[in-house]
Amino acid sequence: MTPAVPTFRGPVAPAELGPTLMHEHVFVGSPELDLNHPHPEWDPDAALDTAVAALTRLHDLGVRTVVDLTVLGLGRDVARVARVAERVPVHLIAATGYYTANVLPPFFRTHGPGRLVEGPDPLVEYFVRDIEEGIAGTGVRAGTIKVVTDEEGITDDVGRVLTAAAEAHRHTGVTITTHSRPDLGTGADQLAFLRSRGVAPDRLVIGHSGDTEDLDHLRRLMDEGVTIGMDRFGMEHVLPDERRVATVLALLRLGYADRMVLSHDAACFSRMTPPSWRAVHAPHWHYENLPRRVLPMLRAGGATEADIRQMLVTNPARLLAPPPRATSAATGP
Template identity: 75%
Template structure:
């Protein structure tokens, strides 16, 4: 293993400038315009059938849009310039609703595509695709590529990131299908892939093995939710294989306190991995899964402003340099997001 003084340069501030453009809700921007970026967040998380048939008692669309706009405007005041919304199919994605927020805020919002399932897909996918009852090409590939190259749901908003999931169930047949479709879409478009992982199961290694076998360059992959882990050898292994790791659940102190999350980041910085980490919260302005009333009591720091308000000062006080913070929040997101064709 290497330390900071001998760690290989993997890109970022000293390793070249990202190319291409980044698609946002308001159109393409230069990677240099992204600034400080939160690369794993959600504006609204829902459940489409439940939302239609059994609306959540805390949900009011107009109020929710206004609240999200206030939060993201305040985030801009705190120095953050870009937020990646990783709400994909399976999480109640509604880009038209988020577009109403994007029109009101100074931050760049980036949409995503993919399918959030840890086990099975809806029945539609069981009958559509090569060798299936209805046949035709795999709709997942068509959906993902169309979202990236044309726009999502007729909105014209093009996705700038792909998301896949593996959890306790492992890489099931349907999960493998999603990951394969994401690999194809990535290869056709250059858009990076991020994952939902379970670091307690060390399944980022399985994700890397699968994506590598599918032809994905692991330097274009973020293994998500690694901030839930204090297993330094595991995290180093993921980065040494080429991937960036998402230290992306700050504020989820019911899983791991922020002080311990910060300690892991500081140790990895000391070991020379500033160029292979990104910071975020996996927060939401409104989530049906953990609604605002629950978060207010059980996770009061789980919000978009936690990193600029609390975590960055903790990192700096712990020995991180301003350049370390910029690399994790500016250079690394720009390198990842700015390499789309």
């Protein structure tokens, strides 16, 4: 029997997830800044209502599940998102992991194997606990792991995060999703690093792959067995949607429907790119862009309903379903 997928409201069978956005955010913040210098556009109560309205509209447009990849380093507040989840008809899935492109906070320099405060790596403990027991006492279990490499490459601290993610993956079987920079080829580095630490390519999503139009690069990744995230529709300040769609269509024609997932990397509120900025510079960067604009563009370009179902339903269900072999066996290789 295939294990169920943990959501904010409890376990759901993979076959019941329906059309799924695999790379989104609800609220992105910066806890120290938020505490000491609140953003003028952030109103916690109004933000809840905004998120509920956005996710309810999304359900009306046919989407049934949203993966919230807000992890440590991005102001993750699972208790706040749980208040949204209880009011909306879509399934929300939480993530564990750590978002850093260079260094970790000072705490991690003193805690861990061979460090001042000797003990197990707290990153591994956090990731596994989030997946198996729940996050921050909420009982909401993480359904995926999120990690990052960017222009700095795999620094010592980024390597530590990726290593901890690989260990948590081996322990739980949960899929790893990445933030990558396809213009710098970091997805290939992520694949090599994680695979060398026991992560099977078919349990890895190289995120933000739609930021490039280099079909050869994308095909090399998929030919290794990974899934690529075409997950920044609406980020037209990076690459226009028409060009992102053209890349997906070209890959569909080459037979890669079973190795792509679609999403926006959008948020109801992000301190990094607040609503006023998005309204001017990225007006289509929101949850509704796929069902309202992108899917019609894909269909007009020749994508079949089977293609769209594969990318929005079948592939996410496969990636989010914990494999039967995942058990509570001891951590380690």
